[in-house]
Amino acid sequence: MRIGMLTGGGDCPGLNAVMRAITRKGVNTFGDEMVGFEDGWRGVMEGKLRPLDIESFRGTLPRGGTVLGSSRTNPSKTDDGVDRCIATLEREGIDALVAIGGDDTLGVGAMMAERGVAVVGVPKTIDNDLSATELTFGFDTAVSIATEAIDRLHTTAESHHRVMVVEVMGRHAGHIAVWSGIAGGATMILIPEEPFDIERVCDGLRRRHEAGNYASIVVVAEGAVPVEGTIAVVSGEVDQFGHPRLGGIANTVAAEIEARTGFESRVTILGHVQRGGTPTAFDRVLATRFGIAAIDAVHDGAWGQMVALRCGEIVRVPMAEAVGTPKLVDPALYHGVAEHFFAG
C-alpha cells in the first residue's frame, strides 16, 4: 500500500517515535511505501509531501518535535479545503492516511472518513485531555519537565520566603497541573475544571504562612479561570479551530496574591519548554505501541478508527468518539488527593 502520514496541532514529544514504528512495520512486514505530508493538514491541502523510509527515522526516537512539521491548519475553514485534500490523496495515489494529532486533527480525520477517505488516527497531546484514551504520549514528558521545575522553585522560594506561581500548559483540562503539582508538593493547584476564588487561595496561603511556612508554590494551568465576577482576565487571539492563545493567567494570580496578602510573589511560565526536547522512556514506548497498532489498523481497513490506550491495552475506537468533549481531571484525584495537601 502507499500510505501517507501527517502530524497536526501542537507538537508533542513522541511524534517521531510513532512514525518510526509505523514506517518500520509498514516497510518490513507489509512492504508498504510511505510518504509524509508536511505541516499537518496544510500539506495535504497544498499537496506538499515527500517519500519516507526507514532511514528517514534513524536517530529520531529520542528526538522531540516532528520531522514532518506541524500546523493548526483546518481545511474546513478554507474554501474547498476538504475537496483539495481529497484531490491530493487521489492524485498522489494514497491508499491510506494516518493522521497523528489531537482533538482538532482527529476531528478533521473523522470528517474525511465520513467523506470516504481511508484514514486511521493516532491520538496525541501533551495535555492528555483526549477522550477515548486513558493516556496520550507527550503527557509523561510534560509532567516530568513541570515537576522538575517545581522541585527547583522550592529552594529559591524558601530562600526568599516567596510565593512562586508556576503556570503549566492545559487549555481545557488540568492534567499536567494536577500531576506535576502532586508530584512536586505544590501548595495549591488551580485548574480549568474548578474555577478558583482568589480570596480562598489567599486565605489558604495566609494560614500556611501564619503557621510558619514562609514559602509556597501555586501551580496554575494556563486555562484556569477565576470564579465569575471576581477578577478580570485578558483573552488572546483565536486560531483556525477557534481556540484562544492562552498564557499569562499566572501573572494575574501572582499580582492578586501579592496585593491581597502582602506576600512577595514571582511568576514562572513554563510554556513550550514542556513540549520540546526528548520524550521520556514511557512516552517512547507508548508512541511506539500506538504506531504499531496504527499500521495494523490500516492493514485491517479500520477506517475512521483511532488507536487508544484502555486498561493497559491498545484498542481501536471510532475517531469521532475521541473528539469534541475533552477528558477532564478526575474529581477524586483533585479533591481527594491534590486538594488534601492544599496550603498545608
Ligand code: F6P
Ligand atoms: O497542544 C496543546 C497545547 O500545548 C496547549 O496546552 C497549549 O494551549 C497550546 O498547545 C499552545 O499552542 P501553540 O503552540 O500553538 O501556541
